Amino acid sequence: MIDVYLFSGFLGSGKTTLLKHMIGQVKAQGLKPAVFMNELGQTNFDSDSVDDGVPLKELLDGCICCSGSEKSEAQIQTLLAEETFDVLMIETTGAAHPVEALDAIFSPLFAERLNFKGIITVADSKRWLSRDELSPQIRSLFLEQIRHADLILANKMDLLTEGEQAKTIFELQSLNPAAQIIQTVHSKVPFKQLEKTTAKKSDDVVKAPVAKLNLDTRVLRFEAGVKRERFEEWLRTLPDTVYRIKGYVPLEGDKYPHAFQYAYGMAQWLPEYMKMQPQIVVIGEGLEGVELP
Structure with missing residues (x-):
């Protein structure tokens, strides 16, 4: 069984930085990581962050959670067929709904080979405090990414005062009381914290509707x-x-x-x-x- 982690979070929250940290830590444990990355545009600059020798597949100019679901499934299937690895890390685009992104992971073609560990959402703490300034569609997605997380990284905590930090953690806990919350700077967290993550049962997840984004x-x-x-x-x-x-x-x-x-x-x-x-x-x-x- 291959452990699978899905990295979620809004644009610029720190997902790629988290990915880089995790690749290094997984390799340090003697395990082999693989990466699947999704990008809205036709060019994925973030793939340059993936170390040479780490198996990588990409979905460009589309979203893993909607029109690109079948393409994502095909890419993951190809990765499984061509490479041998222990941990698969999936970085979604900042516009992806995390629950919808799970469709590509639970494909009947290879679901029995994957051990889904959970949704890791990187939350931009500074943006959280000013979320009311976002458009309704974007704010709804931002909240959904946090609401469905199994582990929340409250990132960029160094940019907040102590009072703002406490307010942020309290509000995140109120939105998703089932998830563990870890305060981070530059998305730094031990891989062992991710290993402890347990995904919610599928029947526990209730997806709220999100309007079509105009990103x-x-x-x-x-x-x-x-x-x-x-x-x-x-x-x-x-x-x-x-x-x-x-x-x-x-x-x-x-x-x-x-x-x-x-x-x-x-x-x-x-x-x-x-x-x-x-x-x-x-x-x-x-x-x-x-x-x-």
């Missing part, structure tokens, strides 16, 4: 290097409905583009040491008019 993606390509200050000024002009940006930004004077992550108004730059495609993916609502500076 859109745009790929913006750079023709030349940009000044970091000007690029960050452009970020500050973006509407609040831009939830996530990721990709590679070419900076003037640097040989290689920088890996770039943006969520909830906060940017992260990481140096790269190889030539990457100079482009970014923007995810959000109402992206008309969002163009590079």
Whole structure:
């Protein structure tokens, strides 16, 4: 039996960071991990985070929980046929409903080979406190991802005051009293905590309806290097409905583009040491008019 963990959480919550931590810890235990990743856009920058030698399958430009369910099932079946591994980690897109995503896992073609351990939801604690500012559809999905979790990582706790931390934990517990909640920074958690996770029985799960999301993606390509200050000024002009940006930004004077992550108004730059495609993916609502500076 292969242990399976499903990583859920809204855009920019820290799922890919969690995935990177877990890959390292699983390998340190002498186990072999495999990864299935889902991305809304046609390009998956997050797959660059997966170590060489780790079996990887992807579903791009679709959602594991809706139109891409059959494709996801086929990808997982191929992974099982081509590779030998002990742990399968599935990272859903930030727009996926976690219960619907389970359809691909419980396929009759291979369900008997998989031991589903549970839904691990990474909750952006700072976004949680301002959830009322989200559109109704997005807020509903955000709540659903937390409500159906078996383990909740209350992430980005370092960005909150002690009072805000207590308020966040209390409210998350009220929404999902059955789930264990762990406070995290940069999604750091011991793998043994995930191993203790037990999935809810299928008859315990009641899925609330979620309206169709109006999330859109745009790929913006750079023709030349940009000044970091000007690029960050452009970020500050973006509407609040831009939830996530990721990709590679070419900076003037640097040989290689920088890996770039943006969520909830906060940017992260990481140096790269190889030539990457100079482009970014923007995810959000109402992206008309969002163009590079």
